[in-house]
Amino acid sequence: MKIRQVSDHIYALSTWVIIPIHVWLVRAAEGLTLVDAGIGPMAGGILRTVDQLGHGPIRRILLTHGHVDHVGAIDPVLKNGDIPVLVHPEEIPCLEGDLPYPRRKKAQRTVRPGVVTPLPLSVDGMPVSPDGDAPSDGLVPYHTPGHAPGHTVWFHPEDGVLLAGDLFTSRKGQLRPPIAMFTADMAQAMRSARILEQLNPSRLEVCHGGPVRNPLEQLPGYLERYA
Ligand SMILES: [Zn+2]
């Protein structure tokens, strides 16, 4: 497990299984938030890092989506304490195995039914932090469908960091599209990339790749090349 401090409040933890897999720990006064839960073998490293950082315990888990490489450490982390696991409601039938993800033949249960809780939605249908307008961990959700129907990115305005899950991948600091084979609707994922225009993060983190600085500067070229 590699640990990298991304910003004042955010740490990226990563492993490598054919591709890099990242999860993030976000520090707040009340404890840590885990964003995404990687694969099962990352659980030990996540819990050791929580001990080392000294800002624990983990008080909730926020998911970008329910794919198998983003949920693996949920159960072992929950063994250390009963905490909420939140995801956009559109992900729940897919991750609980009731519906296949779009373009997949078979439904696949990636999380035990009943473990995840739907993110609350505002009156206009946008996901909001479980704390409402003042998230205690500083993380604001934005629905960015395409890679998965309920794909959600988490923005930390104070640190200027966007935890983008699988909205993008990256290589050598350059934005790349999400992995096509696992992407439900690539055209929609390209439209969702425009969230960068709204948020203009100084740093972007993806699950499968390294950090990207000032990603908005790359957006026109990215859309021209891949959309
Ligand atoms: Zn994915």
Ligand SMILES: [Zn+2]
């Ligand atoms: Zn992924």
